[in-house]
Amino acid sequence: MKAIWNGETIAESDDTVVVEGNHYFPVDSLKSEFFSRSEKQTTCPWKGVASYYDIQVAGRRNDGAAWFYPEPKPAAGKIAGRVAFWRGVEVVE
Numbered sequence: 001m002k003a004i005w006n007g008e009t010i011a012e013s014d015d016t017v018v019v020e021g022n023h024y025f026p027v028d029s030l031k032s033e034f035f036s037r038s039e040k041q042t043t044c045p046w047k048g049v050a051s052y053y054d055i056q057v058a059g060r061r062n063d064g065a066a067w068f069y070p071e072p073k074p075a076a077g078k079i080a081g082r083v084a085f086w087r088g089v090e091v092v093e
Helices: 074-079
Strands: 002-005 008-012 017-019 022-026 035-044 048-057 060-068 082-085 090-092
Touching: 008 048, 017 074, 035 060
Parallel strands: none
Antiparallel strands: 002 008, 002 090, 017 022, 022 082, 035 048, 048 060, 060 082
8 A cells, every 4th residue: 555645655555454444554664754743633532542743745744644543542452553644645555
């Protein structure tokens, strides 16, 4: 699977986990030069507290377009150490 934004592949892996229709990529599959931590956090009742990354590619910024659960609840343990995408990031095979 590939995550693409603004014409650039920002993550690539053949080991994604699908939860609620979202592909969660291993954190080490991200091209770190495109990511910076965001202050944003949200809470999911069954997964826990989500943190976010902002993505910047070729001068364009996509705030909070990647999320992860630093300490997922037990029911969501399989997404520990993984990152998912939204806000226009295309996930393709």
